Amino acid sequence: MEPKQIKEGYLVKxxxxxxxxxxxxxxxxxxxxxxxKRKxxxxxxxxxxxxGAVLTSPCxxxxKRTFVFKMRTAKNQDHYFQASHLEERESWVKDIKRVITCLQGGRKFTRKSTRRSIRLPDTINLSELYIxxxxxxxGVKELKLExxxxxxxxxxxxxxxxxxxxxxxxxxxxxxxxMLATGLLTEGFLQPAGDLSKEAVEGGAESAILDDPDALYYFADSGFFCEGYSSDEDVILKEEFRGNIIKQGCLLKQGHRRKNWNVRKFILRDDPAYIHYYDPTKGDENPLGSIHLRGSVITAVEFVPEVTLTLNGSPQCQGVHPPLKLVYQAPATGGVHLPK
Known part of the structure; x- marks a missing residue:
């Protein structure tokens, strides 16, 4: 019998x-x-x-790369994968660890915990704590600090x-x-924001996280960004990123000119409502583009003309017909096609 499929999705390798x-x-x-190579x-x-594999997360x-995890096989071969955001990485890591445990014990995979009735008072679930x-x-209130x-x-x-x-x-x-906060920082749930907190992490301080009003941190999945005192134009540019992140992940996006389809990481923010999209193989600092959702019309469509699917910059195949797409039509920018 073919092995049962448990999970699938886009990752960067x-x-x-x-x-x-x-x-x-x-x-x-x-x-x-x-x-x-393609879906x-x-x-x-x-x-x-x-x-016999060993999983390391965070790696x-x-x-310069976050949300990376490593799989080392029984033959000591290393494979590195990068998720688009923290929740996605944790989901993959949880299921992969479960598969490895089941293989070692000769059991079938199941997401139901076999230790539900066991309480370990000295064991902290950092994922639950982070949520x-x-x-x-x-929870911990996010602020704007100078x-x-x-x-x-x-x-x-x-x-x-x-x-x-x-x-x-x-x-x-x-x-x-x-100690708990240091664990959250080490596992990648928290990130250092200012010079003081970054120096503590890099300098091997007694505690990686500092109980200090000048040591700044942020949630790995938040809308954090830092800006200096600059021109009005820069302030307007940064306004796009002030909203909280509502949803993020990878989708196929059709290009404006060639109409090729590329995998892009999308981040949806509210107030102001924007969608920014990035090249997932690179850093997230500079988006490839943005869609202002105020006044936009969102329409589900059943068909788009034949196009070339492009993955990692190379054309792969003809005749892509996604069964369902979203068309974001902003008044000033035209349409951007996104499959669901």
């Missing part, structure tokens, strides 16, 4: 020969991970067996994190709270 990062379609099954391919470009081998910290009503002629948006201080952990009975004292 580091090449084993050229060391370049390219978008691939990844399928997780009960015995391994297959990756395809419509019948034959995988490669297969990674998970029996911090690449300083509670992100709660809009009861330090040394810079404005930090959607951030908070290390002291705020420590106070929250103690107030919510997640830690008995400030020392325990610092």
């Amino acid at each position: 580091k090449g084993t020969v050229l060391n370049s990062w390219k978008v691939v379609w990844v399928v997780l099954s009960e015995d391994g991970v297959e990756f395809f 419509t391919d019948n034959t995988p470009k490669g297969m990674i067996p998970l029996k 911090q081998d690449f300083s 509670k910290m992100r709660d809009q009503e009861d 330090k040394e002629k810079r404005v930090y948006n959607h951030c908070f201080t290390g002291g705020t994190v420590v106070d929250w952990l103690i107030s919510k009975d997640k830690a008995r004292n400030r020392h325990e709270a610092l």
Whole structure:
């Protein structure tokens, strides 16, 4: 029998020969991970067996890349994958770890926990803790703070994190709270924002996170950005990024001129309502484009003319007919076609 498929989606993979990062379609099954050059391919470009494999997440081998995880096979071959955002990485890591555990124990894969009745008071689930910290009503409040002629948006201080952990009975004292916060920072849930916090992380301080009103941090999945005191034009440009992130992930996008289809990472923000799209193989600092949603019309359509699917900059096949697309039509910019 064919192994059961568990999960599939776009990820960015580091090449084993050229060391370049390219978008691939990844399928997780009960015995391994297959990756395809494009979603419509019948034959995988490669297969990674998970029996005896070791998963490392977060993988911090690449300083300029976030949300990376590493799989080392039983034959000591390393494979690096990058997700588009934290929630996506955690979802892949959770399922891959489960597959590895099931293979070691000779069991069938299941997402239901077999340890539901077991309570380990000394074990903290950082993923669950992070979700509670992100709660809009009861979590850590994101602020706009000014330090040394810079404005930090959607951030908070290390002291705020420590106070929250103690107030919510997640830690008995400030020392325990610092340990928890350091774990969140090490696992990539929190990120250093200012010079003081970055120096603490890079300099090997006693505590990677600082209980200090001048040490700034932000949630990995927030709309954080930093701006200096500059011209009015720059302020208007940054206004696009002030909204909270509502949804993000990879989609196929049709180009304006060639009408080719490329995998792009999309981020939807509210107030002001914008969609920004990026090349997922590169850093997220500079979007390839933006769509202002105010006054836009969103229409689902059933068909688009035949086009060339382009993946990682190279034309792959003709005649792409996505069954469902979204057409974003802004008054001034025309249409941008996005398959659901």
